[in-house]
Amino acid sequence: MAKNKCCERVFQEVCKRANLLVLSPHALRQGHTVHLLEAGVNIKYVSEWLGYSNIKTTADKYLHVTKKIEDQAMEMYLRYVQSLNFVGVLWVLNKNVMPKHL
Structure with a gap:
């Protein structure tokens, strides 16, 4: 010590x-x-x-969730969903959570 x-x-x-x-x-x-x-x-x-x-x-x-990690997770999820052309699941996302540019 x-x-x-x-x-x-x-x-x-x-x-x-x-x-x-x-x-x-x-x-x-x-x-x-x-x-x-x-x-x-x-x-x-x-x-x-x-x-x-x-x-x-x-x-x-x-791994306490920081705002940056939370935002990155949402961005990654949205990119993944968009890459599948599966926009039907986007309705489950709260508009306050979705990035403004989408």
């Missing part, structure tokens, strides 16, 4: 000297993980990168 605290203190000092927001290494790991998931990186890859043995741990810990 002392080694981790030492690394954290050094990291915080580097941030201060560089005039950057001081975050913990764990906060950077969390932020980077959420950004990977928001970017659409496969959760299996992210889970392995984090060193977890299964994706459930990653999903439970990091």
